[in-house]
Structures are given as C-alpha cells and as structure tokens.
Amino acid sequence: MLAEANISPELSTLLMTERAAVAALAESWLAQGAASFSIHDAEANLVAIWPKDTPPPVVTPHRIRLKFGGRVVGALWVDMPDNDITRQRLRADALLLGRVLDLETELENMTSDLVDALDRNLAFQHLNQSMRRLLDMPTTLEKLAQETTHVVNVEVIFVVLHGPARQNLVIQHPPEAITQAVLNTVLDDETHSERLLDDFPASSTIRNLYLMPITVQGRVVATMGFANNPQGFGSPEKKQIKAIADVASAQLEKVILYEENLVKEREQAHMEAERQAAAKIQTYLLPQSVPAINGLQIAAQSIQARQVGGDFYDFIQAPGQPFTFTVGDVAGKGMPSALLMANTQAVIRSRANTIPMSAPGHIITQSNADLYDSYTNAARFTTAFVGQYDSGLQCLSYASAGQSPVIYRPYDGWARLLPAPDMPLGVLADTVFENRQIAFRPGDVLVVATDGFSEASSTDGELFGYDRLLELVDQCALASAAEISARLFQAIGDYSRGHAQDDDQTLVVIKGAR
Amino acid sequence: MEIRQQTIGDVIVVAFGERFDAHNVNEARQALDLALQTSAQIVVDLGDVNFMDSAALAVLVQTMKNCRQGGGDLRVCRLQQPVQVIFELTRLDKALKIFSSRDDAVTSF
Numbered sequence: 001m002l003a004e005a006n007i008s009p010e011l012s013t014l015l016m017t018e019r020a021a022v023a024a025l026a027e028s029w030l031a032q033g034a035a036s037f038s039i040h041d042a043e044a045n046l047v048a049i050w051p052k053d054t055p056p057p058v059v060t061p062h063r064i065r066l067k068f069g070g071r072v073v074g075a076l077w078v079d080m081p082d083n084d085i086t087r088q089r090l091r092a093d094a095l096l097l098g099r100v101l102d103l104e105t106e107l108e109n110m111t112s113d114l115v116d117a118l119d120r121n122l123a124f125q126h127l128n129q130s131m132r133r134l135l136d137m138p139t140t141l142e143k144l145a146q147e148t149t150h151v152v153n154v155e156v157i158f159v160v161l162h163g164p165a166r167q168n169l170v171i172q173h174p175p176e177a178i179t180q181a182v183l184n185t186v187l188d189d190e191t192h193s194e195r196l197l198d199d200f201p202a203s204s205t206i207r208n209l210y211l212m213p214i215t216v217q218g219r220v221v222a223t224m225g226f227a228n229n230p231q232g233f234g235s236p237e238k239k240q241i242k243a244i245a246d247v248a249s250a251q252l253e254k255v256i257l258y259e260e261n262l263v264k265e266r267e268q269a270h271m272e273a274e275r276q277a278a279a280k281i282q283t284y285l286l287p288q289s290v291p292a293i294n295g296l297q298i299a300a301q302s303i304q305a306r307q308v309g310g311d312f313y314d315f316i317q318a319p320g321q322p323f324t325f326t327v328g329d330v331a332g333k334g335m336p337s338a339l340l341m342a343n344t345q346a347v348i349r350s351r352a353n354t355i356p357m358s359a360p361g362h363i364i365t366q367s368n369a370d371l372y373d374s375y376t377n378a379a380r381f382t383t384a385f386v387g388q389y390d391s392g393l394q395c396l397s398y399a400s401a402g403q404s405p406v407i408y409r410p411y412d413g414w415a416r417l418l419p420a421p422d423m424p425l426g427v428l429a430d431t432v433f434e435n436r437q438i439a440f441r442p443g444d445v446l447v448v449a450t451d452g453f454s455e456a457s458s459t460d461g462e463l464f465g466y467d468r469l470l471e472l473v474d475q476c477a478l479a480s481a482a483e484i485s486a487r488l489f490q491a492i493g494d495y496s497r498g499h500a501q502d503d504d505q506t507l508v509v510i511k512g513a514r
Numbered sequence: 515m516e517i518r519q520q521t522i523g524d525v526i527v528v529a530f531g532e533r534f535d536a537h538n539v540n541e542a543r544q545a546l547d548l549a550l551q552t553s554a555q556i557v558v559d560l561g562d563v564n565f566m567d568s569a570a571l572a573v574l575v576q577t578m579k580n581c582r583q584g585g586g587d588l589r590v591c592r593l594q595q596p597v598q599v600i601f602e603l604t605r606l607d608k609a610l611k612i613f614s615s616r617d618d619a620v621t622s623f
Contacts, residue, residue, distance in 0.1 A: 113561075267527060286538065329568065330568075331568035331569055331571060331572040332536065332539075332568060332569040332572055333569065376579060379543075379573070379576040380572045380576075381568075381571075381572055381575055383568075383604060389611075401605075402603070402604035402606065404603035404604060405603075417603075419602070419603060419605075420603065420605050421603065422605050422608070423604065423605040423608050423609045424604060424605075424606070425608055427575050427606070427609045428609060451567075451568070455567070464566050480602050503567070
C-alpha cells in the first residue's frame with residue numbers, strides 16, 4: 001500500500017475483508033494475459049496491484065470506475081489491450097465489487113442495530129430490576145426517569161405524577177431541562193391521552209414531544225414525556241415507550257398499594273391504641289376495692305368478653321345513707337355499650353347520692369327518667385339492679401330493672417331466683433320502678449349476676465342456665481362471699497372451656513355476716 | 515338469619531329464624547326499618563327463634579318505640595319456651611304485648 005493514497009473506508013473494506021475475492025479477480029485477469037490488475041483511489045493514486053511490486057502502468061490501461069452509494073470511491077485498472085470483451089468483463093467486476101460493498105455495509109448496519117437493540121433490552125431489564133425494591137414514590141419516579149434515558153434515545157425524559165388540585169410531582173432527567181411554563185401548557189390537557197406534539201415554535205427548546213399516560217387500575221396516575229428524539233417517534237420508538245409504560249404501571253401500582261396499606265395500618269394501630277385507652281379507663285370506673293360494711297361480706301368481679309364492655313357495678317356509701325350497691329348490663333356490645341355503661345353508672349350513683357333517704361325503686365325511677373333519651377337515641381336499653389342494706393333491720397331493699405340472674409339463698413332455705421319486678425332502663429320513659437324487700441340475716445346470700453353467666457355456652461352449644469347456677473349457690477352457700485364468687489367463676493370457666501367468651505360476666509356476691 | 519315478611523291488611527308480619535343475636539341485628543334492624551316505611555303496625559313472629567340476646571331485644575324495643583311514634587305498635591307472637599323465659603326474666607313482657615298465635619297478634623290492632 002502506498003502512503004499517499006487516500007484509502008476510503010470502502011476501499012479499506014475491499015482490501016481487508018474481501019482481499020481474497022479481489023485477489024481471485026486479479027489472478028483471473030493475469031491468467032488471461034493482463035500485465036497487471038490494480039486498484040486506485042478516487043484521485044487515481046495506486047492503492048494495490050497484482051502482481052505485487054509491479055510498477056503501475058503508464059500507457060493508458062483499461063480502467064473502470066468503482067462506485068458505491070452513487071459516489072466514485074476508486075477505480076479498477078487492467079493493463080491489457082482494450083476490446084469489447086475486456087470492457088464488458090471489467091464492468092461486471094466493478095458492479096460485483098460495488099454490490100459486495102453494499103452488502104458489507106448492510107451487514108455492518110444490521111450488526112450495529114442488533115447490538116444497539118441488545119443494549120436497549122439490557123437497559124430495559126435494568127430499568128425493571130432497579131425499581132423492583134423501591135417503595136417510595138419520589139425515588140421510584142426518579143429511577144424511572146433516570147433508567148429510561150438508557151432505553152429511549154431522547155434528550156429529555158420527564159415523569160409527572162398527577163396529584164389533586166394540580167399538585168403534580170414532576171421529575172425530569174436531566175433536571176430542570178424543561179421549564180414549568182412549558183410543562184403546564186403541555187399538561188393542561190385533561191384527556192391524558194397518548195400523543196405526539198411536534199408543532200412547537202422555533203424559539204422553543206422542544207422540537208418533538210411524545211406523551212405517554214401511565215394507568216393504574218384504570219386510572220391515569222402519571223404521564224411520561226419524551227422530548228427531542230432526533231429520529232422522531234416511529235413505530236419501534238412507540239413500542240419501546242409502550243413497554244416502558246407497562247413496567248412503570250406495574251411499579252407505580254405496587255408503590256401506591258404499599259402507601260395505601262401503610263395508611264391503613266397506621267389507622268388501625270391508632271384505633272387499637274384508642275381501644276386500649278378506653279379499656280383502661282373502664283377498669284378505673286369500676287370500684288377498685290370492696291368496701292367494708294358492718295354485717296356484710298362483699299365480693300365483686302367482672303370479666304369482659306372484649307376490650308371494652310357494657311357491664312358495670314358500683315358501691316355507694318353516701319354519709320347518712322344506707323350502703324347501696326348496683327349492678328348493670330347495657331344491651332349490645334362494643335364501644336357504644338361501653339359509653340352508655342359509663343354514663344349509666346354515673347347517673348345512678350349521682351341519684352343515689354343526692355336523693356336523701358332514697359329507696360332503690362326511687363333511685364332507678366329517677367335514673368330512668370334521666371337516661372331515657374340517651375338510650376332511645378342509642379337504640380339500646382340496660383338492665384340494672386340497685387340494692388340497699390339496712391343493718392339495723394337486717395333487710396335488703398332492692399329494685400330490679402330486668403336484671404337476671406339474681407339469686408337469693410336464705411341461710412335456712414334453698415337458693416331461688418329473684419325475678420325482676422320491672423323492665424330494663426330506657427324502654428319506657430315513665431316506668432315507675434317497684435321497691436321490694438327481703439330479709440338479710442347472717443348467712444343469707446345474694447348473688448347478682450349479668451346474663452353472661454346464665455348464657456355461658458359449652459362447646460356443644462348448651463347454655464349454663466339457671467338451674468346449674470342455683471345448684472352451685474346451694475353447694476357453696478356456707479363459704480365466704482369471696483369464695484362463692486371464685487367458685488362461680490371457676491364453674492363457668494370450666495363449663496365453657498374451648499368456647500370463646502361471648503358476653504361480659506359480672507358478679508356481685510353479698511353475704512350476711514355477724 | 516332467615517327473615518320473612520308478609521303483609522296482612524294494614525299489618526306487616528316479620529318472622530326471624532333460629533338465632534337472633536348481635537351478629538345479625540343489623541339485618542334485622544334493616545328489615546324492620548323497611549317494614550316501618552309501609553306500616554307502623556308490626557308483628558314480629560318469633561316462632562323459629564330459639565335464642566335471643568340483649569342486642570336482639572334492643573332492636574325490638576327500638577322498633578316498638580318507632581312504631582308507637584308512628585301511631586302504631588310492635589307486637590310479638592309465638593315465643594318458644596327459652597325466649598319466653600328471657601322476656602319474663604327481663605320483664606320485657608310488660609313492655610311488649612305477647613301473643614301465642616300469629617292471628618291473635620294481627621287482629622289485636
């Protein structure tokens with residue numbers, strides 16, 4: 001090769017890649033009697049000659065121009081007498097070599113495209129992969145914009161997350177490439193459709209812009225923008241963009257669901273904390289200790305079925321008033337009953353304290369009047385038992401608004417149910433509650449329970465019932481009030497083992513003592 | 515819980531099935547509220563009910579109040595023994611009129 005020759009890429013291809021084919025052509029000419037066969041550049045400088053080291057012909061040889069892509073890239077010279085056949089053959093050779101150059105170039109381009117496609121495919125995989133573990137929206141969008149630049153050949157990529165009242169989150173790559181004003185006009189379109197915009201004013205930095213909506217569960221949550229693709233947006237580009245939008249949709253859905261879940265968990269935790277706080281307050285509302293009353297043994301306990309319950313009991317010792325105790329059970333379950341429980345316990349206590357020398361019947365009648373509206377609005381009622389002990393007369397006055405089971409066992413007789421004379425509180429506005437009396441001497445037992453006791457269920461679905469309760473009270477009547485209470489709770493616990501506690505279980509045991 | 519409704523003249527009869535408690539009070543309330551839109555004279559047939567808890571009783575009491583406010587009343591009929599006992603122990607038999615047959619309840623208005 002001579003240094004001064006201008007070896008174009010095409011000639012280079014011929015002489016390097018296809019040297020064997022060119023040499024074969026040359027040998028064939030030489031075999032036919034040609035003195036030499038040579039290749040020259042576009043300026044007729046010698047590039048290669050067969051046989052090697054032969055001086056280039058000076059007498060005008062037969063020549064033909066070598067063309068490629070409409071350009072003259074060189075020439076073929078044959079040192080042989082010119083005639084029709086020679087001319088024809090040389091022309092054919094040139095055409096053939098030109099064709100070879102064409103195919104070489106096509107092959108090179110295809111290889112280049114393939115490598116490019118592979119690169120973009122890898123970049124696409126990477127895009128998918130890199131967002132997989134992200135659960136934070138801004139980071140996800142940032143990654144999306146960033147990684148997409150390796151997949152799609154554009155100058156600027158932006159992602160807009162559509163928020164309420166146009167509080168859109170915009171991520172651009174490179175940052176700040178497109179001004180807010182331009183973005184606003186672009187995003188003003190409420191239709192959120194996939195579209196190409198290419199009629200920007202000459203002064204604008206944007207030449208073309210492809211907008212792609214990203215939908216999650218049927219709703220357009222974001223829009224991706226691809227600005228300034230030098231090759232425009234043809235079918236392959238649109239396909240790429242669609243594939244990216246699909247990946248983005250899946251990732252955004254994941255992040256959105258995760259965020260919604262977090263909110264839900266936070267709310268649940270908050271509600272749980274509130275419930276626990278309410279439960280704590282309820283335990284404080286019940287008497288923290290049993291009062292020491294002359295002539296009485298007292299025991300009381302309440303086991304709630306849920307965190308908050310509707311059962312209550314109370315001990316009231318107002319100065320100059322007989323010892324008064326109450327037990328109640330608000331209908332229904334949960335927080336509403338708990339709220340009514342607190343209110344009812346307070347109202348009854350208040351009436352017991354403030355009405356001078358008041359009998360249980362009167363206390364309940366007044367309390368019912370006070371509470372009627374609340375219970376009607378809440379669509380509930382409450383059972384209640386109010387008892388009062390007169391140590392001088394050794395008798396117990398009581399009023400009962402539907403409270404059951406209430407068991408009375410005289411020291412010298414059998415346990416029997418004390419039926420409630422009246423209906424629960426909150427059923428009728430003007431109920432007048434009856435006052436009743438029973439003797440209460442040492443050894444007499446009164447058990448006031450809520451229906452969680454009689455309705456405790458075994459795993460067979462059979463209820464504990466009143467007969468078993470009466471029998472139990474007879475069996476342990478000689479024990480102390482505390483012991484009786486413990487035995488009753490144990491019996492219920494044993495009976496209903498394996499069956500979840502459905503209702504609150506509350507017990508107040510009063511026993512006459514010396 | 516199965517709930518069946520029937521109209522006999524101006525009276526609506528609503529029948530509940532088997533276990534009437536806190537778990538199905540919402541359905542029961544809805545059915546009774548719906549009946550109230552047609553008539554304030556309601557009979558609740560408890561013939562198939564073998565258990566009622568306080569939540570269920572509360573629904574009946576509330577409906578009774580609504581009926582009375584509407585110029586009518588709520589009556590119950592065909593109480594099974596365990597349910598009869600519950601009504602007696604809580605003395606709700608003083609608040610709600612109880613009948614042994616559906617016909618008696620319907621004609622009592």
